[in-house]
Amino acid sequence: MSNVLISVRDLSVAYEGTTALDEVSLDIFEDDFLGVIGPNGGGKTSLVRAILGNIPYRGTVNYAAELFRGKERLIGYLPQQNVFDRAFPISVTETVLSGLQGHKRFRSRYTAEDRRRALELLERTGIAEVAGRAIGEISGGQMQRALLCRAIISEPRLLILDEPANFVDNQFENELYRILQELNRRMAIVMVSHDVGTISSVVKSIVCVNRHVHRHDSNVIDEEQLRNYGCPIQLISHGDVPHTVLSRH
Numbered sequence: 195m196s197n198v199l200i201s202v203r204d205l206s207v208a209y210e211g212t213t214a215l216d217e218v219s220l221d222i223f224e225d226d227f228l229g230v231i232g233p234n235g236g237g238k239t240s241l242v243r244a245i246l247g248n249i250p251y252r253g254t255v256n257y258a259a260e261l262f263r264g265k266e267r268l269i270g271y272l273p274q275q276n277v278f279d280r281a282f283p284i285s286v287t288e289t290v291l292s293g294l295q296g297h298k299r300f301r302s303r304y305t306a307e308d309r310r311r312a313l314e315l316l317e318r319t320g321i322a323e324v325a326g327r328a329i330g331e332i333s334g335g336q337m338q339r340a341l342l343c344r345a346i347i348s349e350p351r352l353l354i355l356d357e358p359a360n361f362v363d364n365q366f367e368n369e370l371y372r373i374l375q376e377l378n379r380r381m382a383i384v385m386v387s388h389d390v391g392t393i394s395s396v397v398k399s400i401v402c403v404n405r406h407v408h409r410h411d412s413n414v415i416d417e418e419q420l421r422n423y424g425c426p427i428q429l430i431s432h433g434d435v436p437h438t439v440l441s442r443h
């Protein structure tokens with residue numbers, strides 16, 4: 195039985211009268227690869243942000259001792275891309291290195307080893323050629339790769355990704371999932387997606403979020419089960435490819 199890294203209990207999040215999450219509970223284990231699905235506005239991002247401690251909430255989020263290295267909390271986060279400020283005047287390499295800030299003292303310099311590691315990650319994700327470019331001057335797909343490197347450079351114990359496949363082409367999406375499966379050998383992964391079909395072959399378990407949260411300990415989930423969890427599905431298509439997504443309810 196693996197250890198619990200994060201234990202969420204009776205968590206509620208509300209914004210000016212809108213209840214985004216209503217007394218939800220969830221355990222995240224050290225070997226988890228969770229796919230967090232749910233309709234638009236269902237509360238996926240709110241769940242992630244509460245776990246990160248970025249928004250006010252009622253209830254508790256407990257972090258296991260192994261999630262810390264000294265005072266540094268070992269959680270890597272790849273936010274939804276529109277959250278990241280592209281006008282920030284730093285290079286791709288500096289963006290990746292900024293993922294180390296949690297365990298750097300204020301103003302301490304990056305070491306040659308830090309830079310070597312950043313470049314290695316940029317190579318691994320196929321964007322070493324834009325290492326010196328300003329982050330405002332790269333494509334959406336390259337940006338997503340850079341932000342993934344930034345999220346994992348500190349070797350977190352838990353990696354949280356919010357819709358990581360947005361802005362990336364099919365080829366990198368598959369490569370991304372391969373990288374994540376490799377990373378999952380040494381860290382827990384929580385990946386938010388609105389696309390049930392695509393992630394079900396990648397993740398180990400599925401978590402449905404629609405104001406309530408249901409953990410489903412399998413990566414296969416059928417329409418009937420989704421309905422039982424209160425998440426009706428809808429089939430949409432992008433071009434020729436049908437996608438199973440959760441409809442708003």
Ligand SMILES: Nc1ncnc2c1ncn2[C@@H]1O[C@H](COP(=O)(O)OP(=O)(O)OP(=O)(O)O)[C@@H](O)[C@H]1O
Nearest residue numbers: 209212214232233234235236237238239240241388
């Ligand atoms: N800053 C905010 N101020 C007011 N309401 C908010 C805010 N952020 C989220 N909400 C509302 O809270 C609810 C949950 O939003 P949240 O972004 O957590 O859902 P989501 O499942 O991540 O949605 P999406 O799939 O569209 O990204 C929605 O009704 C949303 O409109």
